[in-house]
Amino acid sequence: xxxEKQDQKLVIVVLDDREILDDLLMGFVDLGVRGATVLxxxxxxxxxxxxxxxxxxxxxxxxxxxxxxxILSVMDHSLVESSFELIDEIVGEIDRPNSAICxxxxxxxxxxxxx
Amino acid sequence: MKIEPFIxxxxxxxxxxxxxxxxxxxxxxxxxxxxxIAQDLSGLDAKTLRDAFLKREAISTTAEPLGxxxxxxxxxxxxxxxxxxxxVKQPLEFGxxxxxxxxxxxxxxxxxxxxxxxxRILARLGRFAHSRDFLRKCRKATTPSDxxxxxxxxxxxxx
Numbered sequence: 549x550x551x552e553k554q555d556q557k558l559v560i561v562v563l564d565d566r567e568i569l570d571d572l573l574m575g576f577v578d579l580g581v582r583g584a585t586v587l588x589x590x591x592x593x594x595x596x597x598x599x600x601x602x603x604x605x606x607x608x609x610x611x612x613x614x615x616x617x618x619i620l621s622v623m624d625h626s627l628v629e630s631s632f633e634l635i636d637e638i639v640g641e642i643d644r645p646n647s648a649i650c651x652x653x654x655x656x657x658x659x660x661x662x663x
Numbered sequence: 664m665k666i667e668p669f670i671x672x673x674x675x676x677x678x679x680x681x682x683x684x685x686x687x688x689x690x691x692x693x694x695x696x697x698x699x700i701a702q703d704l705s706g707l708d709a710k711t712l713r714d715a716f717l718k719r720e721a722i723s724t725t726a727e728p729l730g731x732x733x734x735x736x737x738x739x740x741x742x743x744x745x746x747x748x749x750x751v752k753q754p755l756e757f758g759x760x761x762x763x764x765x766x767x768x769x770x771x772x773x774x775x776x777x778x779x780x781x782x783r784i785l786a787r788l789g790r791f792a793h794s795r796d797f798l799r800k801c802r803k804a805t806t807p808s809d810x811x812x813x814x815x816x817x818x819x820x821x822x
Contacts, residue, residue: 577786
């Protein structure tokens with residue numbers, strides 16, 4: 549693995565609140581994050597509630613959501629901490645239900661446009 | 664991206680009412696502010712600046728809801744980036760989607776080889792403008808110095 553690859557991280561954010569997607573992307577640009585992929589997504593609980601009636605008696609096990617968006621961004625490691633601070637700032641109490649989750653992973657291989 | 668290094672006092676002003684005469688509010692505003700800016704920032708030509716602002720406005724309005732706009736001018740051969748905020752005492756019709764007249768203008772003027780930096784600054788100013796408290800304070804500011812301080816404080820407040 550080259551040193552350059554070690555310096556890159558994949559940041560994954562799953563936002564239950566779509567209303568704050570624009571704020572997050574605007575914040576990414578502000579911080580210097582030059583690219584991200586945004587996907588419509590569904591949580592496991594949402595699918596179980598909707599599509600698996602066998603669980604309907606236990607629906608409270610899973611928070612009710614209206615779908616989420618997942619943001620994937622490969623970025624220089626130096627941007628990760630400020631990105632997480634940004635997420636904290638925008639999401640607020642991230643550990644409440646139906647807000648967001650985020651995490652980062654090391655990138656071992658990369659092909660494509662590198663900013 | 665912190666904007667403090669780019670804030671220029673000549674772009675931080677509180678303006679009296681701007682008379683549009685027979686033209687649009689937007690034309691009158693850019694005519695007035697371009698002259699003011701060119702007087703204070705050496706090397707900038709008022710007509711070139713006005714044309715650059717209007718060129719951008721021709722693509723789509725820079726006005727956003729809540730009475731805020733983000734005029735920006737990209738100029739050839741300009742090395743610096745200048746950032747500021749102006750408040751007009753009499754709000755102007757700028758074509759915002761919520762039809763609210765605009766009274767707070769967050770400016771960016773920069774060279775054509777620094778587009779990415781200007782995009783980052785624009786994103787940051789957009790973040791500031793999402794704070795209704797910040798907008799309220801800007802509207803209460805009575806002096807350019809107050810506006811300058813508010814902009815710096817908001818810059819410090821954000822990651």
